[in-house]
Amino acid sequence: MxxxxxxxxxxxxxxxxxxxxxxxxxxxxxxxxxxxxxxxxxxxxxxxxxxxxxxxxxxxxxxxxxxxxxxxxxxxxxxxxxxxxxxxxxxxxxxxxxxxxxxxxxxxxxxxxxxxxxxxxxxxxxxxxxxxxxxxxxxxxxxxxxxxxxxxxxxxxxxxxxxxxxxxxxxxxxxxxxxxxxxxxxxxxxxxxxxxxxxxxxxxxxxxxxxxxxxxxxMVFETWSFFGMYSWTEFFFGLEWAPQFHGGSELGLLPLLWGTLYISFIALLFSVPVGLFAAIYLAEYAGRKTRAIAKPMIEILAGIPTIVYGLFALITVGPLLRDYFAEPLGFGTSASSVMTAGLVMGIMLIPFVSSLSDDIIGAVPQSLRDGSLGVGATKSETIKKVVLPAALPGIVGAVLLAASRAIGETMIVVLGAGASAQLDLNPFEAMTTVTVKIVGQLTGDTDFSSAETLVAFALGFTLFVITLGLNVLALYIVRRYREQYE
Structure with a gap:
């Protein structure tokens, strides 16, 4: 049946x-x-x-x-x-x-x-x-x-x-x-x-x-199998990524990890200030009608598929940065770059920071604001010295959620940053991330008895450890500031 x-x-x-x-x-x-x-x-x-x-x-x-x-x-x-x-x-x-x-x-x-x-x-x-x-x-x-x-x-x-x-x-x-x-x-x-x-x-x-x-x-079992075929020191400290399925591969993690952190850093550098300032405005300054329009408009960004963001990076943002910044300043001629992927990813992360921070700031008791205003503080001083410290644990959680989202992004990087694994400080050069290479190593006819395929699990396990570390750090910060506030 x-x-x-x-x-x-x-x-x-x-x-x-x-x-x-x-x-x-x-x-x-x-x-x-x-x-x-x-x-x-x-x-x-x-x-x-x-x-x-x-x-x-x-x-x-x-x-x-x-x-x-x-x-x-x-x-x-x-x-x-x-x-x-x-x-x-x-x-x-x-x-x-x-x-x-x-x-x-x-x-x-x-x-x-x-x-x-x-x-x-x-x-x-x-x-x-x-x-x-x-x-x-x-x-x-x-x-x-x-x-x-x-x-x-x-x-x-x-x-x-x-x-x-x-x-x-x-x-x-x-x-x-x-x-x-x-x-x-x-x-x-x-x-x-x-x-x-x-x-x-x-x-x-x-x-x-x-x-x-x-x-x-x-992930642990497959990663263990990988390290049985490939040296862990060469994986964690290798400076070159050049997989060759016929043998002689260079599977160094550092170029991929550098690209992942570099792109995520630029994304957070753009999204955290914009999202946090938007949250402060919506929670403390915006009127009811403005908030009713602005907040749903910001949250629409979270519902756009990442492939659409990738196309936006490929067709619009990449050529714009190349023509008006990279080429005139002599930084490069490629439309695919760390800056392209980072900025578009930052746009995608704005609602993660903004919506969560807005809810957290709104949850701060009104009595704290009234007490601060009652002793003569201005509205901006109240926000800076009372509201934000009280909401800080939640804001940190929102930022780390956005960081985890940035680290795991794939499509924007594929279309916006390219697939070049390299160590470079130039933000207008093409680079790639760990997630892109995981997809690349597991695409097509794969032989799970080869190190070139099993390396995808080692890369995934590395990302898991990084995000776990971010969560532990967030928990520590939240507990510390919550105890200090209480």
Missing amino acids: PLLWLVLTVLALAAAGFFVARQRALASAGGEARKLHSLPSYYGFNAVILTIAPAMALIAIWAMAEPTLIEWRVSGAIPESVAADPGARSLIMADVRRIAEGLNTAVEQGALTAEQARDIGGNIAEVRAQLAELGILLGSDVQPEVLEAAQSYRALGTTGNTALTVLALLLAIGGFAIAVMKSDSDFRARNSVERGVLTILVAAASIAILTTVGIVLS
Whole structure:
């Protein structure tokens, strides 16, 4: 059964369980709801939880685990003569998945029967022609072992889907039956529902934590594999970035890190003053009508896709800086530069600083302003010596959020700053960032047994450590100034 139909069936059972359990509970109390331990709806919701929760949990776990298990089993069955090394095996598995998907599509569209898809080894030319009519290219160089692996992959997927359907329906029906049987006047349905909701909430919170742990562990393991192939000293202290997939690569981090920090610094140098001054104006000086117009207009900047900012940098800002600043001053002739990407990124970051700072400044108690004005301070002195110190922890958090956003930006850098990895102080020279090179190393046919591909995980882990350090610094500053203020 298709996954969508399975989910809809479980939901239909849960809806039926709600009404059946509710009516059974009322019937056990002679139709008088006041004789029930809980409200009638609690009995229905108890049936919904017992029907949905086990089945959906199984579906979620199965969806995550099944592809890995099938791939592990099929990959292990491929002979060593066909896949001599892990890189070749990963490429072969890509072909296996593609062929298995093609066979499934052919069966679904009626070009092949299930038996033909299972037994095509002796008539591969005819099957290739049938798949080609559907736009599925099997290729003329498909080895028999790969075709056999694809058939096994498809068969295991079909078997797994059948097993999932049966088990999920059994769990749903079992939960339905248990909930209905328990629905009598003495059953504490409210307590059961509250425990179920608490379990769901804990599971939802755990998903976020486990996702973070999974991301970190995946980066750590792949980074460890990279450093098993490439010296960590050359990576962290290397001054040249020149990956060569045929060997002899120079994978120095410093040029990429310099470009990342340089562009982010220029972006923050532009966005922080503009955003903070805009926030002060909106919170302290602007009238109600002006604020109602200005704040939404500023926040629109946060909703513009970064690819649009990149095009703006490429077509407008880059040529403008080149024609009116770089060339007349003798700094360069390229429209792609650190300054181009930094300024456009700074425009993008203005709402991050402005909106958050505005909300934080607005949260400062009015009594502080009144007390300062009452002792003779002017409005500007009150803002400078009372409001901003009180709001400083939140403003620091807004600035560091903008910094993390700048460090992780990709599209503006690709179109505005170029892809040249170099160490240079000239802001009108083309440079690149860590995120751009991560995309570059993982684009196209990648061999995850090579250092040139695994370096992307080392770069990602480096960015993770940098942003973690920024968060720790922000926490320290916030606590220090908050204690001083309190």
